[in-house]
Amino acid sequence: MVLLLLFGLVMSIPKVQTSLAHKLTKYLNSKYNTHLTIDKVDLSYAGQVKLKEILIKDRYKDTIIYVKQLQTSVLNLDRVIKGKPNLGSIRVDKAQVVMKTYKGNPEDELQVFINKFDSKKTDKPSGFLLTSDQVRLTDSYFSLIDENKDTIPIVTYKNINTKILNFKLDGPAIYGSIRDLSLIDQNGLVVDQMQTDFTYTRSYMHYLNLVLKTKTSTLKGEIRMNYKRNDLANFKNKVQIKATFDSSSVSLQDIRHFYDELGNQDVLHFTGKMEGTLNNFTVKKLNLRSDQKARFTGDLQLINSFDRKKGVELFAKISHLESDYFHLKNLLPNILGKTLPSSFQTFGHFTMSGNTHITTKEINANLVTHSEIGKIASELKISSIDKIDEATYEGTVNLEDINLGELIHDPLVGNFSMQAEVSGKGFTLEHLDTQVKGLISKHQYK
Numbered sequence: 001m002v003l004l005l006l007f008g009l010v011m012s013i014p015k016v017q018t019s020l021a022h023k024l025t026k027y028l029n030s031k032y033n034t035h036l037t038i039d040k041v042d043l044s045y046a047g048q049v050k051l052k053e054i055l056i057k058d059r060y061k062d063t064i065i066y067v068k069q070l071q072t073s074v075l076n077l078d079r080v081i082k083g084k085p086n087l088g089s090i091r092v093d094k095a096q097v098v099m100k101t102y103k104g105n106p107e108d109e110l111q112v113f114i115n116k117f118d119s120k121k122t123d124k125p126s127g128f129l130l131t132s133d134q135v136r137l138t139d140s141y142f143s144l145i146d147e148n149k150d151t152i153p154i155v156t157y158k159n160i161n162t163k164i165l166n167f168k169l170d171g172p173a174i175y176g177s178i179r180d181l182s183l184i185d186q187n188g189l190v191v192d193q194m195q196t197d198f199t200y201t202r203s204y205m206h207y208l209n210l211v212l213k214t215k216t217s218t219l220k221g222e223i224r225m226n227y228k229r230n231d232l233a234n235f236k237n238k239v240q241i242k243a244t245f246d247s248s249s250v251s252l253q254d255i256r257h258f259y260d261e262l263g264n265q266d267v268l269h270f271t272g273k274m275e276g277t278l279n280n281f282t283v284k285k286l287n288l289r290s291d292q293k294a295r296f297t298g299d300l301q302l303i304n305s306f307d308r309k310k311g312v313e314l315f316a317k318i319s320h321l322e323s324d325y326f327h328l329k330n331l332l333p334n335i336l337g338k339t340l341p342s343s344f345q346t347f348g349h350f351t352m353s354g355n356t357h358i359t360t361k362e363i364n365a366n367l368v369t370h371s372e373i374g375k376i377a378s379e380l381k382i383s384s385i386d387k388i389d390e391a392t393y394e395g396t397v398n399l400e401d402i403n404l405g406e407l408i409h410d411p412l413v414g415n416f417s418m419q420a421e422v423s424g425k426g427f428t429l430e431h432l433d434t435q436v437k438g439l440i441s442k443h444q445y446k
Helices: 002-011 014-032 074-082 109-115 232-237 325-331 342-347 385-388 404-408
Strands: 034-041 046-055 065-075 091-099 129-146 155-170 173-185 192-200 204-213 218-226 240-251 269-275 280-290 295-304 313-323 350-358 362-371 374-383 391-403 415-424 433-445
Touching: 014 129, 014 404, 065 109, 109 240, 192 325, 232 385, 240 325, 313 325, 325 342, 374 385, 404 415
Parallel strands: 091 129
Antiparallel strands: 034 046, 046 065, 065 091, 129 155, 155 173, 173 192, 192 204, 204 218, 218 240, 240 269, 269 280, 280 295, 295 313, 313 350, 350 362, 362 374, 374 391, 391 415, 415 433
């Protein structure tokens, strides 16, 4: 007991703590060719070791990792030095992690640092292994910076708090079960709770059993991201994503943090499978309903959603769409809100099936619509949609018992049926200039 007390008193002396920290960092830097410093090593009576002011710098002497304090058991200190430690339970306070790629460099400095612990340069087990039963992370920060890009930083997360169970750092690979994660991203999105079984390697990231919750959204499913080593710098165009979503609900308010083409007054409940990059992805077997009574089943493809200057494109294979003019306009005010003819208001609540391709300049649509004013089957190419009521169009139209009087605002006109080829412009009487060639089978007047 006296020896233990004496040992504790000796290790509480600042000079001893500093000396021990310098010896530890000298050993690690020599073995792995790193730029790492530890200001103090504090050994307590209770058998705990605290590493204070941990700083890791990159090749350019900028910070990669900073940790205010790391706490674990003193029994694990020897295994740290031997290079294959099991740290038991760890607490990391006020950590900062910067994943930075310098101009002209193909690889970020965090990856360069991780590579130092792996001589094989593969995803196979390496000579360096670090494990922990539980890691607690509090009040921490992460930043992704690429000086080759216009947007700096690309991603930041602050106020990160979480615990990671069964954590393992095996050379370049990281594994763990993330629980009770909360953070705030650079767009202001607040994640209240997230959990997933996580894997990171040189070639993929995998989020298994994912549950992510905000104040207004709940996302459930599985996400896998495949990439080559340099693809992360061009994440939205290079990283291939495969995701399955189960019983998820996402508010438009949350989506607008990333994609402001949407409205903000609805919540989408959905299941489906996503594949592609963020800038060109397909959602298959999408089954979606909204709080505002809209429904959609089918497949979607969205192109250039994050490069709108190149022109956003939407492909839709619609098995069933149920909505109305005002909901569609509010859902996509900067896409559909500008391309839906105002005369569509008369359709009321409608259902639709078929295929469509929408760009910023034209619409190609082959659709069957059942509305409150009748049935329309159409195959049309519509151009100059920046002024949709004056847009030009050509194709075929089949009208079946359409309430034409409602459409043209004339109470003297009744139901109308027609099969015809159409070519012209205008969707309202004010701008109508159209050639129609076909067969009129019903026309009611007075």
